[in-house]
Amino acid sequence: AQMALEQDYEQQREYDTRFHVLMESTRDAFIFIAQGSGRVVEANTLAARLLGRDRNDLTGSAFAQEFDGRRKGEMMDALSAAAVAEGTTSVPAQTRKGGKNVHLYPILFRASGERMLLCRIDQNAGENAMSDALP
Amino acid sequence: AQMALEQDYEQQREYDTRFHVLMESTRDAFIFIAQGSGRVVEANTLAARLLGRDRNDLTGSAFAQEFDGRRKGEMMDALSAAAVAEGTTSVPAQTRKGGKNVHLYPILFRASGERMLLCRIDQNAGENAMSDALP
Incomplete structure (x- = not known):
């Protein structure tokens, strides 16, 4: 049993x-959110940067707080509705820090009996002055 | 102890x-490879599609076999060298199925005492006729 336990830990x-290697290697901004509490479970560096926040500070904070004009219940309802809608549905939002216009693409799943949302955050095309500038 | 064990399983x-939700949600094609054996540990559907293979068949197969003109040792050496090189370094390759020109972006890490590579596979720009067609 001890052997089995050690194997489990490994x-x-x-x-x-x-x-964690995957989270930091993907070129998409991703955030895991507990559906019940609306709190951030895990975010990658790209997502933290988009939200103008430190990755570690983001963990445990209310996801809706990162956006303007959306109350917590309202944001979680919008994400849950988009997650179960047919086809690819997104939720438009504006970041509180930096005022960036983004689209949230949520996926709903269950882990350890708790509902969780994986949210991809895309900055709107043309928002980034650098990538928008043509030679 | 039984409680602790159950919590570990959870x-x-x-x-x-x-x-797995993250693997299938990212828009990048990713493959995990055991550095020692050169075998695929896990691939996402996008990576399998790029290689013209079924995701489940890919698991356990030799990664180098998926490309033309690269022997196993040579491929693993090239990936390991690119992984430890300064800056972002990629390995050019051509898929055996479909003859697609791709670039492999490897990241080297250690998990459970074994060295592993996470490899992002990018299809070369302009290779996809669909995205290349301008209106």
Whole structure:
């Protein structure tokens, strides 16, 4: 049983490592949110940068607070509705810091009996002056 | 101890679920490869599609076999060298199925004492006739 337990820890650490390497390697901005509480479970550096926040400060904070003019319940309802809608549906929003116009693409899933949202955050095309400037 | 064990299983399953949701949600093609054996540990659907393979068949197969003109040792050496090089370095390759020109962007890390590569696969710009066609 001790052996099995140690193997479990090893396996868990391996998944943990793979998960974090993947989070930081994808070129998409991603945030995991607990659906019940509306709080951020995990965010990658790209998502934190888009929201003008430190990645570690973001963990545990209310996701809706990062956007202008959306109350917590309203934001979570909009995300949940978009997640279960047919086709690819997004929620438009404006970041509180920096006032960037973004679209949120939520995916709803269940982990350890708790509903969770994985939210991709896309900055609207043409918002970034750098990538918009043509030679 | 039984409680702790159950909590470990729960935690592991949760990471497992999050990992797979993330793998299938990113818009990048990703493959995890065991550095020692050169075999595919995990691939997402986008990566499998780029390689013209079924995702499940890909798991456990030799990564180098998916490309033309690269022997296994040579491919793993090239990926490892690119992973430790300064700046963003890629390995050019041509897929065996479909003959697509791609660039491989490897990241080297250690999980459970084993070295692993996470490889992003980008299809070369202009290769896809659909996205290349201007109105």
